[in-house]
Amino acid sequence: MxxxxxxxxxxxxxxxxxxxxxxxxxxxxxxxxxxPPSRLEVHCWSPSYPFKVLCSWLELPQTQLVTHYIVTYSVKGGEIQQCHPHPVSMASLSIPESSLPRENNSSARTMWRCVLEDLKLYTSYQLNVTAVNTAGSASHLQLFTLEDIVKPDPPVNVTVQVVPGKLKLLVKWDPPPSWSDHTLFPLMYKVRYQWENKGVSHAITLDPFENTQKVLPGLSPGRSYLVQVCSMEHMGMGQSSNWSPPVTVTMP
Structure with missing residues (x-):
C-alpha cells in the first residue's frame, strides 16, 4: 500500500x-x-579472547533527524540479548584503518561501540545493528564465531637497544594489556625490521613460549632501522594485531 x-x-x-x-x-x-538511515558498516573483533567482543561502527552522516541504534545478538534459535552502544573517541580505537569507511569527513564523525560478553566458544552468533530515525530504519546483520574474529591489540612498551660491540639489536616489549589469559591462550609475536629509508622488510615469528624479547643479528653499520612488533593467538585463530608504532634506532 x-x-x-x-x-x-x-x-x-x-x-x-x-x-x-x-x-x-x-x-x-x-x-x-x-x-531514512543509510546502511551501516560494522566491524567486530575479539581483543581478549574468549572474554569479550567489540563491535564498532561510524556514526551516520548528520541529518536533521535524530538517529539511535538498537543492537541485539543471539545464538541461532536462542534468547535474543541486547547490547547498549556508547560513543568512543577515534583515538581509543584499535580497529584497522582499512575497516573504516573511506570518506573525507569520517574523522569528524563519532564512532559507536558495543561490548559483547560471556559468549560461548565455537558457537555461531547473529548480530543485528539497526539505525532508526523517524523516517525509517536500516539494519546490518552479521554472523560470527569468536574464533574467526580473534584480533589481539598490538604489544606495548616496545624498546630497541644496540647490543654493545655487536651489529645486533635487542628488541623488548610487553604483551597487550587487553589480552586477559596468557596461560590458557598464550600469544605469539612477530618482529619486523627494515632500513628507515628503503629496503625490504624482514619478519621473525617467535615461538609462543619465548620471552617477550628478540635479538636481531647481522645488521649493517651506520644504518637506521625501523622496528615493529605484532601479536597473534598461538593457534593461529583470527588475525594478527596491527603493528606497534615503529621505533627507530641507528647502528654505530
Whole structure:
C-alpha cells in the first residue's frame, strides 16, 4: 500500500511516502537530510579472547533527524540479548584503518561501540545493528564465531637497544594489556625490521613460549632501522594485531 502525506515545514514542503521522506525547498530542489538511515558498516573483533567482543561502527552522516541504534545478538534459535552502544573517541580505537569507511569527513564523525560478553566458544552468533530515525530504519546483520574474529591489540612498551660491540639489536616489549589469559591462550609475536629509508622488510615469528624479547643479528653499520612488533593467538585463530608504532634506532 502506498501512502503520501504533504505538509509545510517553515518555507519547505515535506512529503512523506512509503519510500521515505523528501523535503522540498522553495527553489524546487529536493533535500535528502530527512531520508531514512543509510546502511551501516560494522566491524567486530575479539581483543581478549574468549572474554569479550567489540563491535564498532561510524556514526551516520548528520541529518536533521535524530538517529539511535538498537543492537541485539543471539545464538541461532536462542534468547535474543541486547547490547547498549556508547560513543568512543577515534583515538581509543584499535580497529584497522582499512575497516573504516573511506570518506573525507569520517574523522569528524563519532564512532559507536558495543561490548559483547560471556559468549560461548565455537558457537555461531547473529548480530543485528539497526539505525532508526523517524523516517525509517536500516539494519546490518552479521554472523560470527569468536574464533574467526580473534584480533589481539598490538604489544606495548616496545624498546630497541644496540647490543654493545655487536651489529645486533635487542628488541623488548610487553604483551597487550587487553589480552586477559596468557596461560590458557598464550600469544605469539612477530618482529619486523627494515632500513628507515628503503629496503625490504624482514619478519621473525617467535615461538609462543619465548620471552617477550628478540635479538636481531647481522645488521649493517651506520644504518637506521625501523622496528615493529605484532601479536597473534598461538593457534593461529583470527588475525594478527596491527603493528606497534615503529621505533627507530641507528647502528654505530
Amino acid at each position: 502506498f501512502t503520501c502525506k504533504v505538509c509545510i515545514a517553515g518555507s519547505d514542503k515535506v512529503t512523506s511516502h512509503g519510500n521515505g521522506t523528501i523535503l522540498t525547498a522553495p527553489s524546487g530542489e529536493n533535500r535528502t537530510d530527512l531520508d
